[in-house]
Amino acid sequence: MSVYTPEQVRQWAAQVDERGYATIPGVLSEEELVFLRGTLDHVYAIYDPEKDGLQKVAGYHFSANLVNKSPFFETMFLRNPVYDIAKAILGEDCILSSLNSFEPLKGQGNQNLHRDGPPRPSEGTVALNSMWSVDGMDRDNGATRLIPGSHLHADPPPAEERGIIYADAAPGSVVVTNAHILHAASANPSGRRRRVMHGYFTRRGREQQTKQRQFLSAEVQARLSPLARRVLAIDP
Ligand SMILES: O=C(O)CCC(=O)C(=O)O
Numbered sequence: 001m002s003v004y005t006p007e008q009v010r011q012w013a014a015q016v017d018e019r020g021y022a023t024i025p026g027v028l029s030e031e032e033l034v035f036l037r038g039t040l041d042h043v044y045a046i047y048d049p050e051k052d053g054l055q056k057v058a059g060y061h062f063s064a065n066l067v068n069k070s071p072f073f074e075t076m077f078l079r080n081p082v083y084d085i086a087k088a089i090l091g092e093d094c095i096l097s098s099l100n101s102f103e104p105l106k107g108q109g110n111q112n113l114h115r116d117g118p119p120r121p122s123e124g125t126v127a128l129n130s131m132w133s134v135d136g137m138d139r140d141n142g143a144t145r146l147i148p149g150s151h152l153h154a155d156p157p158p159a160e161e162r163g164i165i166y167a168d169a170a171p172g173s174v175v176v177t178n179a180h181i182l183h184a185a186s187a188n189p190s191g192r193r194r195r196v197m198h199g200y201f202t203r204r205g206r207e208q209q210t211k212q213r214q215f216l217s218a219e220v221q222a223r224l225s226p227l228a229r230r231v232l233a234i235d236p
């Protein structure tokens with residue numbers, strides 16, 4: 001696994017603040033990617049919206065509530081430099097709102113440009129997304145597209161998409177986005193696999209997309225580390 005310096009964390013956090021996204025290479029190892037490919041396919045197959053809290057969307061493989069699905073996910077969201085960047089922008093006591101996985105299927109998956117939540121309020125960025133690339137993503141298999149800098153204004157999505165970039169992400173890399181940026185999943189024309197995990201962080205005190213205290217089993221909650229409990233806001 002790669003080692004990152006505080007200066008790199010500072011630079012990536014500045015990119016997320018200024019242009020709205022940063023791409024971090026080498027966060028997941030080859031061995032972990034092999035594990036994740038098998039695990040996510042299993043997780044997609046057994047997904048239960050009643051137990052896991054969110055409805056499935058047509059055109060995608062999907063799972064919410066990943067922290068409940070394998071011990072690997074109980075620590076993944078604490079991995080640096082992703083968690084360090086979240087703390088730098090959202091505060092030392094930031095929390096994980098949700099950990100989901102999402103894959104556009106062949107010829108499907110195009111979303112409209114949107115923000116994850118409202119435009120950025122005057123208090124500054126209140127949420128970040130981190131997209132953990134398992135297979136690699138590019139324009140040909142439905143990479144996330146986004147408009148750099150659009151987290152700095154509150155304009156609605158343009159009727160004609162202009163100024164778009166596609167977030168190319170090699171397997172094992174993580175794209176951290178400012179959640180107020182205009183972005184969307186794109187159609188997957190090739191059908192090449194595009195499994196991504198979304199670790200969504202927010203400021204403490206804001207509502208979680210997955211209320212971890214409600215959706216994590218008693219068994220999982222009992223073995224979480226004190227840090228994981230804090231970041232998952234398990235204790236009142
Ligand atoms: O996976 C992606 O490319 C982005 C997904 C997204 O923006 C969403 O589901 O709201």
